[in-house]
Amino acid sequence: xxxxxxxxxxxxxxxxxxxxxxxxxxxxxxxxxxxxxxxxxxxxxxxxxxxxxxxxxxxxxxxxxxxxxxxxxxxxxxxxxxxxxxxxxxxxxxxxxxxxxxxxxxxxxxxxxxxxxxxxxxxxxxxxxxxxxxxxxxxxxxxxxxxxxxxxxxxxxxxxxxxxxxxxxxxxxxxxxxxxxxxxxxxxxxxxxxxxxxxxxxxxxxxxxxxxxxxxxxxxxxxxxxxxxxxxxxxxxxxxxxxxxxxxxxxxxxxxxxxxxxxxxxxxxxxxxxxxxxxxxxxxxxxxxxxxxxxxxxxxxxxxxxxxxxxxxxxxxxxxxxxxxxxxxxxxxxxxxxxxxxxxxxxxxxxxxxxxxxxxxxxxxxxxxxxxxxxxxxxxxxxxxxxxxxxxxxxxxxxxxxxxxxxxxxxxxxxxxxxxxxxxxxxxxxxxxxxxxxxxxxxxxxxxxxxxxxxxxxxxxxxxxxxxxxxxxxxxxxxxxxxxxxxxxxxxxxxxxxxxxxxxxxxxxxxxx
Numbered sequence: 001x002x003x004x005x006x007x008x009x010x011x012x013x014x015x016x017x018x019x020x021x022x023x024x025x026x027x028x029x030x031x032x033x034x035x036x037x038x039x040x041x042x043x044x045x046x047x048x049x050x051x052x053x054x055x056x057x058x059x060x061x062x063x064x065x066x067x068x069x070x071x072x073x074x075x076x077x078x079x080x081x082x083x084x085x086x087x088x089x090x091x092x093x094x095x096x097x098x099x100x101x102x103x104x105x106x107x108x109x110x111x112x113x114x115x116x117x118x119x120x121x122x123x124x125x126x127x128x129x130x131x132x133x134x135x136x137x138x139x140x141x142x143x144x145x146x147x148x149x150x151x152x153x154x155x156x157x158x159x160x161x162x163x164x165x166x167x168x169x170x171x172x173x174x175x176x177x178x179x180x181x182x183x184x185x186x187x188x189x190x191x192x193x194x195x196x197x198x199x200x201x202x203x204x205x206x207x208x209x210x211x212x213x214x215x216x217x218x219x220x221x222x223x224x225x226x227x228x229x230x231x232x233x234x235x236x237x238x239x240x241x242x243x244x245x246x247x248x249x250x251x252x253x254x255x256x257x258x259x260x261x262x263x264x265x266x267x268x269x270x271x272x273x274x275x276x277x278x279x280x281x282x283x284x285x286x287x288x289x290x291x292x293x294x295x296x297x298x299x300x301x302x303x304x305x306x307x308x309x310x311x312x313x314x315x316x317x318x319x320x321x322x323x324x325x326x327x328x329x330x331x332x333x334x335x336x337x338x339x340x341x342x343x344x345x346x347x348x349x350x351x352x353x354x355x356x357x358x359x360x361x362x363x364x365x366x367x368x369x370x371x372x373x374x375x376x377x378x379x380x381x382x383x384x385x386x387x388x389x390x391x392x393x394x395x396x397x398x399x400x401x402x403x404x405x406x407x408x409x410x411x412x413x414x415x416x417x418x419x420x421x422x423x424x425x426x427x428x429x430x431x432x433x434x435x436x437x438x439x440x441x442x443x444x445x446x447x448x449x450x451x452x453x454x455x456x457x458x459x460x461x462x463x464x465x466x467x468x469x470x471x472x473x474x475x476x477x478x479x480x481x482x483x484x485x486x487x488x489x490x491x492x493x494x495x496x497x498x499x500x501x502x503x504x505x506x507x508x509x510x511x512x513x
Contacts, residue, residue: 029073101141103161103201105194105239106131106168109210110148110175111182112340116211116248123246127209128172130244134207135168143198144168147191148175149182149208149216155190161198179340182216185224188231195238204239211247253281254289255341259331265412266350267391271320274346276303276331280311291315294330321350351391357411358396361419361447371417371445372396402426408433418445421452430457431464440464446476446513476513483511 108131114124131146138144143161146168157171195204210216219225235241255278262273276291293301303315321327329346336342356379362371376396382388397405399419403426408414414433434440442465450469457465474481487507490499498506 027074028077029070100203101139101143101201102203102205103143103145103195103198103239104134104138105145105147105191105204105206106134106172107147107149107187107191107206107208107210108172108175109182109208109216110150110178111213111216112177112179113211113213113215113253113338115177115340116253116338118248118337123211123248124177127244127246128175130209130246131172131207132169135165135172138165143201145194145197146171147187147194149184149187149210150178151180151183152178155187156194159194177340182210184217185219185228185231188228188235192231192234192238195235205242206235206239207242207244209244209246212243212245213247253338253341254333254336255279255281255338256291256331256333256344257341259329259344259346261329261346261348265354266321266348267354268321268324268350268352270391271318272348274317274319274329274331276315276317276344278305278313278315278333280307280313289313289333290335292332292334293317293319294328294332295319295321296328297330321348324350324352326350351412353391353393354413355393355395355411357405357408357414358394359399359402359414359416359419360396361399361417362445363398371443372415375415375417375443403429409436409438411438413439413441415441415443417443418447420447421449422456424456427456427463434464444469472513474511474513479512481512485509 108127110124114122114127116123118126135144141163143163144158144165145156145161146158147156149155157175158168162168191206195206217228219228232241256276257279258275258277260275262275263270266272274293276293278289278291288304288306291303291305292299293303300319301317303317305313305315307313315331319329327348327350329348330343331346332343334342358372358375358379360370360372362369364370367373376394379392380388380390380394395411399416403423408429414430430440448469450471453465453469457463458468459465461468474483485495485506487498487502490496495506498504
């Protein structure tokens with residue numbers, strides 16, 4: 001951009017200009033040279049031709065030496081007079097048209113959608129070429145910043161304004177795509193901060209190169225949309241805002257959005273149902289989509305799914321693991337232009353059996369009166385005639401033995417049955433077990449003291465107890481009121497297993513306290 005600016009002009013002068021008449025003294029050496037110029041007469045004699053030959057050889061050198069000597073003698077007088085005349089140099093400004101330096105901020109979208117393959121290159125590679133062309137076209141003295149749209153730091157790749165175009169181009173070449181959505185709001189906030197850099201450069205320009213996908217540029221709340229609009233207004237008011245859209249309006253994309261196991265525990269020899277969900281974005285696909293299932297990088301099954309009207313597709317696989325340990329499951333589709341979201345992985349721990357620890361808070365001489373009695377029968381329903389051979393292995397201890405167990409991590413779940421109180425050490429052991437991936441079930445009973453639970457386990461919402469215990473309601477010894485389950489509302493995980501499973505007794509179960 002051209003603009004009228006002030007440029008300096010240089011003027012010369014002399015403090016004592018009347019002394020310049022002394023420059024006439026420079027003619028003295030010339031007059032002396034002319035007066036003393038030698039005159040000669042020609043005379044013919046025998047050796048004359050030898051002398052003429054020698055004179056021709058030396059005449060040019062002699063004339064050059066005499067000329068240099070004359071110049072030096074003349075300059076002595078001229079420079080002496082000029083020095084006595086007190087010369088000076090003065091500058092002042094005039095208005096002219098000139099190139100103005102610009103502070104340029106280049107914003108490159110590095111979110112996963114930029115991996116979309118079009119023709120021979122991806123949108124991200126095309127974006128980098130555009131950015132390098134902007135850097136190459138920057139003027140002498142332009143300051144440059146480089147920012148990327150992503151969901152993690154660093155967003156400002158070149159934080160301090162740089163005047164070295166080659167270094168900025170090298171940073172652009174080193175940029176890599178991320179496997180995450182872009183957070184455009186946070187990135188624009190960073191750009192607003194960078195505009196305050198290089199305050200001596202008034203001309204500002206912000207260039208954003210993106211495919212402007214909804215995943216990066218839309219917000220879930222009205223407040224977020226208003227914030228986005230305010231940031232764009234701030235940028236356009238403080239700088240020249242240039243938006244370069246490299247997206248493809250006709251582009252379609254199919255993504256693997258989830259891969260889950262329906263069973264909470266996966267055990268050797270028992271089939272597990274694996275659910276794969278696909279989602280179509282943009283232009284809908286017209287043909288069936290082939291979904292491949294890999295287990296430990298080995299193809300085990302394929303399914304064809306038909307696109308639906310809402311763009312969501314589901315494929316269910318049933319697989320049985322023959323060995324225990326950690327296994328890698330992968331769902332994959334092929335032939336889609338955006339390869340980044342064509343695969344999804346799931347780490348599945350496969351167990352030989354399920355180990356359950358029951359902590360008995362009420363010991364009784366009659367087995368049926370123990371707090372853990374019914375859980376023992378549930379997890380290990382042995383009889384005198386038939387021993388339990390299922391996948392659950394039950395260990396029962398008293399509540400005082402919890403701190404003596406050296407390694408709770410070998411248990412998949414711990415049931416705390418009608419334990420009256422908890423000590424700080426017991427609460428710490430349970431927290432460490434939960435943080436290691438274990439599961440804890442609190443089974444409340446008549447011995448539970450709510451003050452201990454709330455102070456040691458709930459701890460104002462910072463502990464391991466999911467809810468604060470309130471006062472006890474009802475009376476089991478002298479029941480006056482009874483409580484039951486609403487079988488029409490079975491969304492809670494505790495009773496979700498009873499959905500579409502009538503006749504189990506849940507609808508007739510009564511709770512008195």
